[in-house]
Amino acid sequence: MLAALAGDAGAYRLLLSDLSEHLRRYYRRRLPESLSANADDLVQETLLAIHARRMTYDTNRAFTAWAYAIARYKLIDALRKSRHKQHVPIESVAEFLADEAAPDGPAGDLAAMLHTLPEKTRGLIYKVKIEGHSVADVAQSAGMSQSAVKVAIHRGVKSLVSRFGGKNDR
Numbered sequence: 001m002l003a004a005l006a007g008d009a010g011a012y013r014l015l016l017s018d019l020s021e022h023l024r025r026y027y028r029r030r031l032p033e034s035l036s037a038n039a040d041d042l043v044q045e046t047l048l049a050i051h052a053r054r055m056t057y058d059t060n061r062a063f064t065a066w067a068y069a070i071a072r073y074k075l076i077d078a079l080r081k082s083r084h085k086q087h088v089p090i091e092s093v094a095e096f097l098a099d100e101a102a103p104d105g106p107a108g109d110l111a112a113m114l115h116t117l118p119e120k121t122r123g124l125i126y127k128v129k130i131e132g133h134s135v136a137d138v139a140q141s142a143g144m145s146q147s148a149v150k151v152a153i154h155r156g157v158k159s160l161v162s163r164f165g166g167k168n169d170r
Contacts, residue, residue, distance in 0.1 A: 001015055001054075001059075002059060004054070005054065005055075005059070016047055016050075020047060023042070023043045023046050023047070023067075023071055024040070024043050026068070026071055027039040027043060027075065030075055034082075035078065035082055038078060038082075042071075042074055042075065042078055045074050046070055049074065050070055053070070113160055113163075113164055116159075116160070116163065117159060117160070120142075120152070121152050121153075121156040122156070124138060124142065124149055124152050124153050124156070125153050125156050128149070128153055129153065129157075135149050135150060
């Protein structure tokens with residue numbers, strides 16, 4: 001690299017040729033099998049990046065560390081780009097979309113489900129689980145023990161799950 005930076009074109013050609021073999025092995029060892037065909041493309045991208053940034057190379061440091069740092073970033077970029085994105089037709093998920101006729105959306109669904117519970121249980125669940133009050137504060141305001149509040153909430157949630165949840169829902 002030092003000779004190449006000094007203007008020796010033959011040394012630069014030899015450097016890039018030798019480096020391409022090292023990079024090819026580097027990528028083939030690290031790429032998943034599904035992306036192994038991209039190794040040559042990554043070698044070319046890395047060589048182009050090295051060429052474009054050759055003036056930033058610090059001659060007081062090891063060349064291989066600098067070159068492999070560039071290769072590592074190219075590998076990371078390639079792995080990020082390869083994340084599988086699955087496209088699903090909108091028709092296949094239509095049943096999961098919110099009904100536009102229901103103005104309250106999920107909040108309306110939750111309110112409707114909570115209204116199937118006794119008023120006291122509904123109030124305890126709302127204060128603790130939705131508003132975020134502590135069990136101790138709710139117990140004191142309701143004139144109940146903390147254990148009684150916890151049991152009432154647990155039974156209320158269990159009742160909602162048995163009515164509205166699926167067999168495998170928790």
